[in-house]
Amino acid sequence: MNVELTVNGTARQAETEPRKTLADFLREDLGLTGTHLGCEHGVCGACTVIVDGDPVRACLMLAVQAQGTTIRTIEGLNGGNAGTMNPLQEAMEASHGFQCGFCTPGFMMQITALLENNPNPDEQEIRETLGGNICRCTGYESILNGVRKAMEATR
Numbered sequence: 001m002n003v004e005l006t007v008n009g010t011a012r013q014a015e016t017e018p019r020k021t022l023a024d025f026l027r028e029d030l031g032l033t034g035t036h037l038g039c040e041h042g043v044c045g046a047c048t049v050i051v052d053g054d055p056v057r058a059c060l061m062l063a064v065q066a067q068g069t070t071i072r073t074i075e076g077l078n079g080g081n082a083g084t085m086n087p088l089q090e091a092m093e094a095s096h097g098f099q100c101g102f103c104t105p106g107f108m109m110q111i112t113a114l115l116e117n118n119p120n121p122d123e124q125e126i127r128e129t130l131g132g133n134i135c136r137c138t139g140y141e142s143i144l145n146g147v148r149k150a151m152e153a154t155r
Contacts, residue, residue: 009076025066041060045057053116100136110129130143
């Protein structure tokens with residue numbers, strides 16, 4: 001099946017099998033390997049991307065379901081400006097938000113969606129948002145600190 005969509009601001013299209021997940025389509029067919037696959041059951045959140053403004057587990061969505069949508073992946077966070085970081089990425093770096101990096105893309109996309117929909121979330125909203133992603137390295141405090149720094153930087 002042919003799938004046409006917009007990814008990180010660029011119109012893309014590729015042939016794919018009807019049962020291929022969006023995560024595999026992004027990685028294998030479009031070469032966007034920043035979306036990580038962890039549990040492949042929608043539990044860990046590593047594969048989170050933004051589809052039409054909402055965070056989505058790419059391992060649970062079929063590529064054919066993404067027909068006509070607009071998708072953002074971790075590769076698109078800097079707006080296509082290679083070698084630069086957006087305020088959230090800078091804040092996470094400054095707070096040492098991530099260690100091994102495996103969970104990073106999912107967290108970054110989840111937080112991006114949160115801050116775009118609510119630029120000033122309270123502590124409870126931040127914790128609830130982050131609670132859907134699993135990190136085995138940080139203990140989450142440094143990630144929370146990064147979100148707070150990003151909020152300050154964008155005010």
